[in-house]
Amino acid sequence: MPHSVAKINRGPAAAAENRRAILAAARTVFAERGYHAPLSAVAKAAGVGQGVLYRHFPTRLQLAFAVFDEHWADYEALSSDPDPQAFARLWTLVVDRTIENVAFVEMVLDARRTHPDYDGAERFRDLVGPPLERALAAGLVDERLTVDDVMLAQQMVYGVVVSTLDRDGLRERVGRALAVGGLLPPLD
Template sequence: MTADVRRGNRGPAASAGNRLAILAAARVVFATRGYHAPLSAVAKEAGVSQGVLYRHFPTRLALALAVFDEHWTEYERLAADPDPGAFVRLWSLVIERTINEAAFVEMVVDARRQAADYDGAERMRSLLGPSLARAQAAGLADAALTVDDVMLAQRMVYGIVVTAVDTTALRDQVRRALATARLLPPA
């Protein structure tokens, strides 16, 4: 006689593990297939049903905000660093993530359209402002540079990323564009 080894429905006991699996899967799917990838791909990657996914994250935006929340935590940590070089590290990380994770920017755009209370731009401005001022005072950033200039440059980088036909030269194209705008982080 063989024992029935089917896994039973663990219900609420699996909730925390399912949430973590969904977040990990969404990071992979968003990075490889973009923000608008089918959520069924996220559920499949996580090993859960779509019902479980929607129970944790009722909308694509809710899922994306949870996935990218760790980015904000890291940005906040860097911005709080009193070292004048923190702005360069923060700016470099924002640019690196824009190149590697265009889905993050797509999520921000979607959030502005769907959630009237989304404060991503203001949140980023509040992080960049004091950090930029410290870098400027130390001579690490152009004194004429404004937070709006930095935000515009990030949008420019996103435009380069999403319109690139050949991604092999993408980093060089971004570097050239930022150098032209005098916003290239030091090497």
């Protein structure tokens, strides 16, 4: 008769491994199903119980902040790059990530609604401002382009992404929408 080996509860020793598994699973689940995907799906994909998930991340927003910390880190790295072309790379990355994973924008919207002190818009403004100034000084973008224009364009991208049912050709649709204003550099 075969023996089944019971799973041993490693308790605190498994905490770091569980956290990594939860973050990896959440990244995948949010990308596939959106920010409002059931957290039970995240726990199941991570191979942990919901209690473990909630011990690490008591709220959906805390989980999403942890998942998307790497986005902010990537944006900050591009923002601090002194190359005048950094603005185009930053903008392309923001658009690509919005197309690939709208959950990031949904997280920011949820944070703005539920946490009046959330500074995501200001943080984004601070990220875009310096590389935009360098691109303007180098003559790489239309001289009329402002940070507010970039933020409005990001809202347009989000709107196109969430309202497009057929994901085929989505990037081209986003590019066409952005070309309407004519102020931003074309997407690569």
